[in-house]
Amino acid sequence: MTGVAVVPDRLAAAGPAARDRLAETGAVVLTGLPPHPDSLAQVAAALLGSTLRELYPHRTRRSLDGGVIDLHADSFDIVVDIGGTPVRRRHPDEDYVLVQLVTPAPSGGDSFVLDAHAFTDALPTNLRTFLAGTDVDLYGRWAGIRGLPATPRVGRHIEYTRTGRRITRRADGALPLHRDPDEEYVASMLARFDEEVGRAQSVLPRFRLYSGDVLVLDNYRCWHGRDPHTGERVTHIQTLRTDQAG
Structure with a gap:
């Protein structure tokens, strides 16, 4: 997986070095x-500064004896009604995601990251198309x-x-459009894409x-996931948009 695997540098604080490395590799x-959860907002402000446009509500994920989370980019499209006012809680084009580990699992739960731009550029021509x-x-x-x-x-x-x-993009929700005349072809290509991603995931460091x-990811460029684990594992997750999003 030369050229597509990403093992993020570990840096002591959010600052110029972290910002530069995030821009270079897409992950830190x-x-x-x-x-x-306050750490997530502080990291976002320190790394992205005045480019921050919108922070979405953080969410805490607890898993017990969790299965694998496959490679994905964070995105969702949720608008809720609060007191008669539409409020966006997630956005399809969130461009950064921050994942903080709170409670490590007793066993397993290691992370992996892929440079999705490089990976898809290396796919066969018809799949890239x-x-x-x-x-x-x-x-x-x-x-x-x-x-x-x-x-x-x-x-x-x-x-x-x-x-x-x-x-x-990478999510497990994609389907052919309703009554797409090329539905069979689209479904077959989505399945082929899943197979290619699965092969890459299996050999990532x-x-x-x-x-x-806190794992910080350029959500437009990098996909991430984690291995199965035993026991409890807890994370805080926050997605956001900058003025370069969408």
Whole structure:
């Protein structure tokens, strides 16, 4: 997996070095932080500064004897009604994600990261063409989840923002568009894409997070996941958008 695997540097504090390394590789691990959700907002402000546009509510994930979490980019489309006012709690084009380990699992739970731009650029030509040229329903498998809009979210796995920033998406919710005349072809290419991602995931180097560590990811460029674990594992997760998003 030369050229596509990412093992993030471990740095002691958010500052110029962390910012530069994040820009170079798309991922960094910040150490020595209190295992508290406030650390996520502090890291976001220190790394991204005045480019921050919107922080979405942090979420705490607890898993007991958890299975593998496959390679993915964080994104979701949730708008809720609070007192009669629509409030966005997640966004399909979140461009950074911060994951803080609070409670390490007694065994397992190591992390892995992939440079999705480099990975998809190395795929066979017809699969690359599909990812960049075919619209899919990005959250079709998740239809019916409360808060998820009923209108399909149509997009491509590889797209560009209006300022030219590349987005390489990866989620387990993608389906062919409703009544797409090429449905069979689209479904077969999505399955082939899953197979390619699975092969890459199996050989990626693993790295371990410790309590308080924050894994910071360029969510447009890097996919991440973790291995199965025994016992309890707790993380805080926060996604956000900068002025370069969307």
